[in-house]
């Protein structure tokens with residue numbers, strides 16, 4: 001099973017930079033989300049792949065027509081209302097944000113929204129409380145676990161990179177973690193964002209083939225946009241991560257999806273016998 005997810009955000013939705021941190025700054029930047037979403041929709045249509053779109057509430061509020069158009073064809077999940085890191089929030093702030101985003105996305109799309117991805121994969125072991133909040137707010141499927149180190153989160157040592165049930169006192173969430181490859185004994189995520197742009201295609205293919213039963217890919221609209229401006233004030237490593245490989249990325253994604261046709265998370269969730277799933281208690 002191959003799963004494709006798209007985190008629907010703008011080119012400037014980079015985390016932890018003052019210049020791009022909150023809604024107050026976002027209105028100042030060039031709008032590229034229409035063009036970049038059209039590109040992704042064309043790729044999906046041409047390759048016959050499906051994807052779940054994790055939408056930031058702010059995007060839906062600002063461009064409701066765009067999100068409605070996506071929702072006519074593809075399932076919508078929430079990527080929170082304001083794209084803030086989970087570990088910078090209290091459980092109460094997180095709950096309010098998730099609740100607002102679900103309400104907004106459901107109002108705009110007419111779909112039930114029960115699928116979630118945290119900004120920057122920012123559910124770490126110390127934020128395991130987030131699962132309980134998510135379940136209480138109606139989330140059934142989560143795809144926030146990055147089982148390696150990540151710039152803004154990650155859960156190194158998470159026991160699986162295959163779909164599992166994350167269970168605790170009174171909650172049970174169907175989790176679709178990111179897929180891992182190993183190099184020199186160290187795990188890393190290969191199929192998404194800057195990693196997808198960085199690794200040469202033959203390696204992506206090899207690692208994906210090694211995941212016969214399940215692999216997942218995450219893409220942002222900005223990952224395929226060579227024309228985007230440079231966010232001011234980025235560190236050198238961040239510049240590299242955000243801008244490397246943009247010009248070849250569309251071609252690479254088309255090739256990848258032609259070779260590995262992908263499902264959205266809803267179809268993937270329905271295809272799994274959850275009574276046989278591994279249970280993880282964080």
Ligand SMILES: [Zn+2]
Nearest residue numbers: 007009119120
């Ligand atoms: Zn994001």
